[in-house]
Amino acid sequence: MQKTVLLTGSQGFTGRYVREALVKDGFNVVGLVQSNAQANDVEANLLDLASLRKAVAQVRPHFVIHLAAIAFVGHASAEDFYRVNLFGTLNLLEALHAEKAPIEKILLSSSANIYGNPPVSKVAETIQPAPINHYAMSKLAMEHMARTWLDKLPIIFTRPFNYTGVGQEGNFLIPKIVDHFKRHADTIKLGNIDVEREFNDVRMVAQAYSGLLQHADAGTTFNLCSGIGYRLQDVLDYCSELTGHNITIEVDQNLVRANELRVLIGDPTLLNRQLPQLPSFHLKHTLTWMLGL
Numbered sequence: 001m002q003k004t005v006l007l008t009g010s011q012g013f014t015g016r017y018v019r020e021a022l023v024k025d026g027f028n029v030v031g032l033v034q035s036n037a038q039a040n041d042v043e044a045n046l047l048d049l050a051s052l053r054k055a056v057a058q059v060r061p062h063f064v065i066h067l068a069a070i071a072f073v074g075h076a077s078a079e080d081f082y083r084v085n086l087f088g089t090l091n092l093l094e095a096l097h098a099e100k101a102p103i104e105k106i107l108l109s110s111s112a113n114i115y116g117n118p119p120v121s122k123v124a125e126t127i128q129p130a131p132i133n134h135y136a137m138s139k140l141a142m143e144h145m146a147r148t149w150l151d152k153l154p155i156i157f158t159r160p161f162n163y164t165g166v167g168q169e170g171n172f173l174i175p176k177i178v179d180h181f182k183r184h185a186d187t188i189k190l191g192n193i194d195v196e197r198e199f200n201d202v203r204m205v206a207q208a209y210s211g212l213l214q215h216a217d218a219g220t221t222f223n224l225c226s227g228i229g230y231r232l233q234d235v236l237d238y239c240s241e242l243t244g245h246n247i248t249i250e251v252d253q254n255l256v257r258a259n260e261l262r263v264l265i266g267d268p269t270l271l272n273r274q275l276p277q278l279p280s281f282h283l284k285h286t287l288t289w290m291l292g293l
Helices: 013-024 049-059 078-098 134-147 173-182 202-215 232-243 269-274 283-291
Strands: 004-008 028-033 041-043 063-066 105-109 155-160 187-190 221-224 248-251
Touching (some): 004 013, 013 028, 013 202, 041 049, 049 078, 063 078, 063 202, 078 134, 105 134, 105 202, 134 155, 155 202, 173 187, 173 283, 202 221, 202 269, 221 269, 232 283
Parallel strands (some): 004 028, 004 063, 028 041, 063 105, 105 155, 155 221, 187 248
């Protein structure tokens, strides 16, 4: 029997790639969307428990991947982070439990941002979280809330590190840089440039979600990471090399965040042990794809 996955955030940047990976792995995927449902999708609002219960009763999913969230750290409203990321997730878990769906596993997407500015260069899942912005705090609160459900629901926690790819919104850093190089712009305004991050490929992350859903045990936590960090200058140098275009950086103080994460690189040991065949993408390969070369 083909198993059904209920996928929240299915119309978002990550969700489109996760749906593709799940279908490739043989799942029937039903997207949970707020409006404009397409074929095989169902409409519900994370902030409306009644609509969620109706959707869960209709779909009767075997698996759930919960991606829907406010993910842009610079989002203007602090309250929105908690309303959607924390209480929206609570409503979803309430609905799944109340409707007695035949759930085998639920995968919740948290964030590596919960680690803050960690004291080690490669962050393992055992490092104490120390969030420094509302986005990260809402995700950590979501994790703690969800753990109170572990005696009732089989939940897996994931903490993705930075990733990018074709289709990511232009207010994120890498798509912004790529767009400037594609347009052969003379200058680019950036905020904090003295940072080092993982910039993984969304296709790797999507396959990790599908793989963990199939193989990981409930109650476990995984960093979605490669362990490879890049300086912002590396990104600019790769784009310049690939396009043959040079660009001048202007530091815009309006874009500088006082609580910026300086270095955030994960330890992929647990992920690699669980999913040894997970593909890896060098940033240069991802940028070539995003530049359309």
